[in-house]
Amino acid sequence: MSPKEVGIGELLRHLSDLFDRDAERIYASMKLGVDYRARYTPVIRAFGDGPMSIGELQKIVRVTQGAISQTVKLMKEAGLLEAADSTDQRVSRVDLTKLGRSVKATLTAEWEMHIDVINDLEREIDVPLREALAEMISALERKSYFERIEEKTKTEGCGIR
Template sequence: MKQGLGTQLRHLIELLDGAVQQSYVDAGLDYRPRYTPVMRVLAQRQSATIGQLAELAGITQPAATQTVALMKKEGLLLVAAGGEDGRQRVVRLSPRGEAMLPRLQACWQATKRAADGLDAELAFPLSECLAQAIAVLERRSFGERIRAESKQTPPTP
C-alpha cells in the first residue's frame, strides 16, 4: 500500500533529523536541529527581535518564540526587553552559544555537503522539490486544497 504524503514527510524528517542530531552528538554538542535557523541568524547578526528572527530564519513567529524559549533555557541565548516601550524581546547569543559556533558551523558544512550528495543521487533534487512545493503551497494552501476537494467528494454512508 502506498503511504500518504504526511506519512512520507514524517518519515523523511525522522531520517534527516535523526542523522543531523547524531552528528551533533558525535561532535560533542548538546544541541537540537530545530535551533539551527535561529542560531544561523544570530551567527550573522549581533542581535534580533523575535519578529526579525522569524522573518530572517524563514519560520513562523510562534516557532521562533518557542525555539528562543528552549534555547534560553539551555543557556544558548540571552533575551532582554527592547524597543521604545520595552515590549519587544531582543535576542542574542550567550557566551555558551558563541562558544559552540565553530563546531556547529563545521557540522552545518558537513550536513550541506551530505545534502548536496543526496540531491545528486536523486532524479529530481529534493531541495528543489521542497522549494517548489513550498512556493506552490504559499500561493494556495493545502487547507484550501482540502476544502475544495471536500466539496467535490460526496460523503460516504
C-alpha cells in the first residue's frame, strides 16, 4: 500500500511508535533511577517552577483528559510526580518530586540532542514535518475532520450515511 492509500492516523501512530520505541531504549540505558517511559516526556517538560493542574497539563500536552490522567497516575507510581496543595478542592494539582526534578535536569540536555536529530531527519527527507503537522492541526482546529467529512458527504453524496 502506498502512503497515499493509508490514513494519516495510521502513519502518525507508526511514526510515534518508532520514535517512542527507540527513545525508551535510550532512556533505559541512562540509568535514571526510574523506569522512564517516552510518554512522560511532554508532561515532565511542561513543568516550570511549580505545581500544575491536570487541566493545565492537558492544554500544554494536548492529549485527552483520560490520557493525561493515566500518564499522571503512572508518573506518580514511578515517583516522578506527587499531589500538590490546591486552593480549589475540585482541581487536582501535581508537582514534580525531587526525583522528577532530577530526571528533568538530566534529560534536558538529552532532549536538546533529540531535537537536533529531528532537525537532521527533516533535512534528510526535505520536509519540515513539524511545521506541516502544526499547519494540519491548525486547519483541523478551524474546521474539524468530522465537519469536513460531513461537508464532503453532503456535496458529493459519498459515504455510507
